[in-house]
Amino acid sequence: MTEFGPVMLLAVLLVPLGSAALLALFQDDRVTGRLNALASLVTFLASTSLFFARPEPGPFLIVDDVNVVFIVLNTFVAFTTSVFSASYIAHELETGRLTPVYLRFYHAMYQTLMFAMNLALLSNNVGLMWVAIELATLTTVLMVGLYRTPAALEAAWKYFILGSVGIALALFGTILVYLAARSVVGEGLDAMAWNVLVKRAPSFDPHLLNLAFAFLLLGYGTKVGLVPLHAWLPDAHAEGPTPISAVLSGLLLNVALFAVLRFKMVMSANPGALAPGPLMVTLGLLSVLFAAFMLYRRHDIKRMFAYSSIEHMGVITFAFGMGGPLANFAGLLHMIFHSLTKSAIFFSVGHIAQIKGTQTMADIRGLTVTHPVLGWGLVLGVMTIVGLPPMGIFMSEFLIISSTFARQPALAVALALGLLLTLGALLWRLNGLAFGESLGKDAPSDASFIPMFAHLGLVLAAGIFLPPALVSWFQYVAGLLG
C-alpha cells in the first residue's frame, strides 16, 4: 500500500493537468464534454483512494486529516459540475453564445482550474499554495470574461484587480510567516512546510505572526468574498458561464478559506500571538448581515445566489472564528453542505436561465408548472440553503448558533437575525420564481438532473443520519483546528 499512495497523489494533480493539454487540442464538442467529465471522474476516484492509502508528507505535498476531506469534496463537485457543464455548454453552442474555439479554451481552463485547486489543497508549502491559488484566480478571471459581453468584461476586470491585490497581500503575509519561522526552523524548505510550521509555531515571534495573519486574512479573505472585500464576487458569479459560478461558489471560496484555516492553526498554536478568532468572527458576522440585507435588492437570479454565497462563507468564517470543538465541527459540516447545495442550485439556475433566456427574476415565473422537475429541484435547493429542517444545513447552522449562544449570546442573536433575514429574502423570491402563472419562454429542457439531485440527496441524507464514523472523524479534525 505504501507505493500506491504517492501514485494516486500524483494522479490527482496530473490527470487534470494532462487533460487540460489534451482538451486544448480537441475540436469536437461532444468528445470534449465527455472527456472533461471522464477526466474529472478519474481524478475523483484517485482522490478517494487517498482516504485509504495515505502517502508520507513530502517537502511540497501533504495529505493529512485536515485536507483529505476537502480534496475529496473538491474532486466530487468538480466531477458532477463537469457532467452538468457538458449539457450546459452543448446548449450554449447551439444558441451561438460560444464558438468552438472558445469551447476548447473553456475546457482546458476548467481542468487547469481543477489542477490549481487540488494543488492548493494538497500543498505542504505555503509558497506553493500561494502559487496554486494565484493560478486558480488567473484561470477563473479568464473564464468569467468568456462571453466577452461588456458586463462580463467588467466582472472579469473587477475580479482580476481585486483578486490580484488580495493575492499580493497574501504573498506579503506568506513572506512574513517565513521570516517568523526562519529564526526557529532555519533557512530552507522546512520553514515553509505546514507540518513543520504547526509543530514549531509555539516558539515563533508572535508579533511577526500577528502582522502576517492580518495580511493573510485580508488577502485570502478577498478570495473568500468576505465583506468588505466581496465586491468582485456577485459580478463574477453573474456574468461567467454557470458551471463556473457553481465551481466558484462551491469550491474556490472553500479553497481560499482552507488557506486561512491553515494559517489559523499556526496562529492558535502560538501562545503569544493575537487570537485570530475575534477578527474572523467580526468579518463573518459582517458578511452575513450585509449579504442578508443586500439579498432583498437583487434582480438577477445568479447575483442573488452569489450574495447567498457571501452569507454562507460569512457563517463558516464566523464558526471557525468562534473556535472550539463544537463550532469547528459545525463549520466543517457547513462548508461541505454549502458546497454541495450551492453548486446544485447553480445547476438548476443554469438550466432555468437557458430555458427562459434571461437571468432577470421578474421575467421568470411559475417554474413548477412548466418544468416540474427543474422547478421543484430549485425549490428543494432553496429550502436547503436557507436551512430548513431536515436538511444538513439546518443541523450545521443550529449547531453554530447553539454553541455560540452558550458563550456569546449577543453574537448568536445577531447571527440568527442574519439567517432569518436571508430566509425571508430567498423564500420571497422563490415564491415568485417557482409558483404562479408561467411567464416567458418555456422551451423543453433535455438537461440531466442527476448532478443536482445527487448533491441535494447527499445533503438530505447527511441531515437525517450522519454515520458515526464520519462524526468521530470530523470531531477529530475539529479538535486539530483549535
Add this chain to the structure above:
Amino acid sequence: MDRLALDVAHLFAGGLVLVSFMLLYQDRMFGLLNIFALHALVVSLSVAWQAHIQNAPHLYITAAIALVVKAIVIPVALHRIIVRLGIHRTIETVGGIGQTMLAGIGLVALSILVMLPITAEAGTLTREDLAFSLSVILLGLLMMISRRNAVSQIIGFMSIENGLILAATAAKGMPLVVEISVAFSIIIALIVVGIFLFRIRERFDTMDVHALERFRGGQP
C-alpha cells in the same frame, strides 16, 4: 555585514520607494511607462545586489527576469499597444496630485512604524528592506485606486509585484518557490496586457475603466 554592502542595499531599496512616488504623480501615459521601466530596473539592481551579498546565485535569475521582462518587454509592448490604439492622452486621476502625494507620505510613515518594531530580531538589512517594500506595496495600491485608467492600474499592480520581490529577496534564504511565483506573476501581467486591453478596446473604444461602470449588470 560590511557597511558598504548595507549602504548600497539601502540605496536601491530607498530608490525604489522614490520611484514609486514618481509613478504617483505621472499624468502622461508614456511618462508612466518610462518611470515604470525605471522602477523595474531599480528592483532588478536591488535583487542583483542582494544576490551578491547573500551569496545566492539563484537570485540573479530573478533579477534578470525583472530586468528583461518588466523593464524592457512589458513597457515596450504597452507602448506599442498605446500607440496602436491611439490613447496616449493624459491620465484621469481621482483627487488631486497633491493629496495623493500626501497620502503616499502617510503610507510610507505607516509602513516604517509598523515594520521596524516587530522585526527587531531579523537583522538590519531585512527589517529596513521589509519596511521599504511594504511602502512600495502600499504606494502601488494607492496608485491603483487613484487612477481610472486600465493601463495605469496594470502598472500599479506590477509595481506592487516589484515591492513583493524586494520583500522576498530581503527574507534571506527563502526557497525557490518565490522565484516560481514571480514567474507566475509575469505571466499574469502578460496575459492581462494581451487579452484585457484588446478586449476592452474592442468593446468600448476607450481604455478608461470608468466607462465600465455603466455596465454593472443586474441593477434596475
